[in-house]
Amino acid sequence: MWQILTNNWSAFLTGFWNTILCSIIALIFSLILGVLFALLEVAPPKFGRVVAHIYIEVFRNIPLLVIVMMFYLIVPTFFVKLSGFQAGTIGLTLYTSAFIAETVRSGIKSIGDGQMEGARSNGMTYTQAMRYVILPQAMKIVIPPLGNQFINLIKNSSVLAFVAGFDLMYQAQLIAFASFQTIDTYVVVGIFYLILTLPLSYYMRHLEKKLAD
Template sequence: MTTIFAHYGSELLQGFGQTLLCSVISLFFSLIIGSMFAIFETTPIKFLRVIARIYIEIFRNIPLLVITMFFYVVIPLYLFKIDGFTAGTIGLTIYTSAFIAETVRAGINSVDPGQMEGSRANGLSWWQSMRYIVLPQAFRYVIPPLGNQFINLVKNSSVLAFVAGFDLMYQGNVIASDSLSTMSTYVCVGLLYLIITLPLSYWMRYLEKRLA
């Protein structure tokens, strides 16, 4: 492993940076989009509920690689050019947001309905009640499953390797074929993934205990 790091350290660090950047961007936007569709699923407006259900059912049941390849191959053919990193990040964001939407929706449904009724009785609108009363409680309930989704997102970022996203997995494949040290290369890649996922896992556990 030390030989791999010594000869290919810059490539591994570049891949690590791309993986980390993709994960942070996807995590941020998938949480926003997923929360938005979770709210749509619970709104009294039927049209928004239907839109949310269609979005979630479609993107939860299509493989991540298919979504990514759509943006990498199809979009450039008919609309505009898009690089592998961007295509992978968009695909990962859309795919993960569908699962986060279901997770947050479960948290919203876990909140006592009396909370919404009480806030409405005190003059808040439905949207205000959701924003200030229900959602903060819902997120406390769903921290463990959200943490799992975030960790899965980091691991799923390896999809960039299929679209020349220059992520950690892509660089690992290149190094393995160049050095012929397959085992050492992928052990190094696995350790670098752990550098991202383990702190994230411990941080989510800390939040869970703190907010319990």
């Protein structure tokens, strides 16, 4: 196993960096999109609720690989050319944002109606009440499930291997094919994924306990 790691250190490091980069980009934008569509889903205008519902149901119920392949094969055919890394990151972002939207929506719905009514009676607009009163409370509630979504996002980034995204799994496939040491190669890759996910898992637990105090 160590021989595989030392002989292919540069390839593993490249894959590790690309996995981190993809995960960070997808995490940031999926969180932004998820919160945005969650807010639309609970907003008074019916049109916004319909748009948000369609977005969430579509991207939550199509397999991630299919979404990524759409951006890798179909979008370049009719619109703009995308690299495997770009297609994979966009697909991962849209897929994860749908689950985040449902998570945040559930958190918002768990806040009693009296909170909104109280804020509005004190002169706040709907937007102000949602921003300063409802959403901060909801985000505290959804920290644990959001943490799970972020961890799943990192693991799901392995989908880049199917579109030559140069992530950890893609590099592992090349190394395993060249060395014929499949087991050792994927053990090393598993360790790299643990290096990414375990600290995040422990941090989310710590944050959950801190917010509960």
